[in-house]
Structures are given as structure tokens and as C-alpha cells.
Amino acid sequence: MELSAMNAKNQPSKPHKKLTIKLLFAVVAMFGFGFALVPIYDVMCDTLGINGKTNTSSAIQPKGMEPDTSRTVRVEFMVHINQGMPWQFAPKQTVMDVHPGQVIQTAYIAYNESDTALVGQAVPSVSPGLGAAYFNKIECFCFNQQPLAASEKAEMPLIFYIEPDIPDSIHTLTLSYSLYDITDVEKISPTLAIQTGAIQADEIRIARSKP
Numbered sequence: 001m002e003l004s005a006m007n008a009k010n011q012p013s014k015p016h017k018k019l020t021i022k023l024l025f026a027v028v029a030m031f032g033f034g035f036a037l038v039p040i041y042d043v044m045c046d047t048l049g050i051n052g053k054t055n056t057s058s059a060i061q062p063k064g065m066e067p068d069t070s071r072t073v074r075v076e077f078m079v080h081i082n083q084g085m086p087w088q089f090a091p092k093q094t095v096m097d098v099h100p101g102q103v104i105q106t107a108y109i110a111y112n113e114s115d116t117a118l119v120g121q122a123v124p125s126v127s128p129g130l131g132a133a134y135f136n137k138i139e140c141f142c143f144n145q146q147p148l149a150a151s152e153k154a155e156m157p158l159i160f161y162i163e164p165d166i167p168d169s170i171h172t173l174t175l176s177y178s179l180y181d182i183t184d185v186e187k188i189s190p191t192l193a194i195q196t197g198a199i200q201a202d203e204i205r206i207a208r209s210k211p
Contacts, residue, residue: 058143059136061161067102068164075162078176079108085181086114087148089122092155100134101164108141108156108177112148120146122156122177131173134166145182 075098077091088111098104112118122142126132137143141156148154162173 059138061103061138065101065164067099069099072097072099073162073166073170074172076172076174078174080176080178082178082180085179087112087120087179089179098162100162100166103159103161105159107158110146110148110156111153112150115150117147117149118181119183120148121180121182123180125176127174131166131170134163135173136161136163142177
């Protein structure tokens with residue numbers, strides 16, 4: 001009798017079991033929500049136009065578009081070279097004042113400082129994020145991968161325009177390029193591979209499904 005009573009005391013009560021199960025479900029739900037939060041955030045940002053992403057393919061200049069000479073927007077050009085990327089990479093001009101609707105041509109200069117051939121990929125973003133929807137690239141080196149031989153230097157063209165209906169509250173746009181080494185696709189993360197265009201999402205899904 002005493003042993004049975006001790007075992008009964010050591011066993012968790014039914015209310016405690018239910019509470020434990022509920023807590024486990026809560027932990028699993030929170031973990032799943034954490035994974036879902038990133039794509040949900042991306043969708044919201046895309047819908048609201050606040051994610052800073054710009055067009056990833058050539059924009060077509062609207063016919064009859066006239067520059068709005070009554071105002072200017074300052075465009076600042078910045079770069080970020082990913083750690084371990086042995087390139088020099090810089091804009092020919094760091095600041096430009098342009099009229100909305102005016103087609104502008106400029107360039108970036110890249111130099112491979114290493115003694116081996118490398119393939120780079122530039123990923124653009126524009127801030128403030130609300131201004132990204134009004135910044136259109138007609139031609140951009142970021143649309144393609146950029147191979148450079150050892151010690152090779154290249155001028156990479158950029159042609160863009162700012163849409164005339166950009167809000168008056170936006171006076172400055174900052175165009176920033178992050179440069180990545182995608183020479184060895186297998187060594188970069190799947191997320192970065194998709195972001196830089198080094199590999200398509202379908203290819204990753206197929207690779208993961210293989211035994």
C-alpha cells in the first residue's frame with residue numbers, strides 16, 4: 001500500500017500532463033511561426049514597396065517620357081564587398097543630381113586583385129525602400145554574372161531613370177550594390193545562390209529531392 005501511494009505521488013497529475021502538452025504545442029507553433037515570418041514579411045514589403053528591391057531585368061523607357069526639370073533627386077552610389085571577395089569595386093561617381101524622367105548613364109569599376117579568375121555578382125538595393133519602386137534600371141551589370149580574369153579590370157555600365165511621379169517627399173535615393181563571389185556555386189548558401197541568381201530555386205529543390 002505504501003509503495004502504491006509513493007508511485008501515485010511521483011506520477012504527474014492529469015492537469016499537469018495537459019499543461020505540458022499545451023506548452024509543447026506552443027513551442028512548436030512559435031518555432032513554425034518564426035520560419036513563416038520571413039516570407040510573410042517579404043510579401044508585405046513587396047506589396048507595400050518598402051523592401052528596397054529594384055528591378056532584376058531591363059526596364060523599358062516609357063515612350064514620350066519627359067524629364068521634370070523643375071526638381072532634382074540626389075542619387076548616392078554605394079558598395080559593399082562581401083568578406084573574402086578580393087576585388088576592388090567602386091562607382092565612377094559617388095553622387096549625382098538628376099531630374100525625374102531623365103535617362104542617366106554611369107558605370108562602376110571592378111578590379112580582380114587575385115591571381116585567379118573569379119565570378120562576381122552584384123545585388124542591388126535602394127533606400128529609402130519606398131523610393132525603390134521609382135528607380136528603374138535600363139541596363140545594369142547586376143543583371144548578369146561578372147567574370148574577371150586574374151588582375152583584370154572592367155568598367156561595368158549602368159543606365160537608369162527615376163520615374164517622374166516619384167513623391168515630392170523623396171529628395172535622396174541611395175543605390176547600394178553588395179558584391180559576392182559566386183565562382184564556386186556549391187560553396188555558397190542556397191539563399192545567397194538564389195539571391196544572386198547563381199542558381200535557381202527549382203534547381204535547389206531538385207537537388208534536395210535526390211537520394
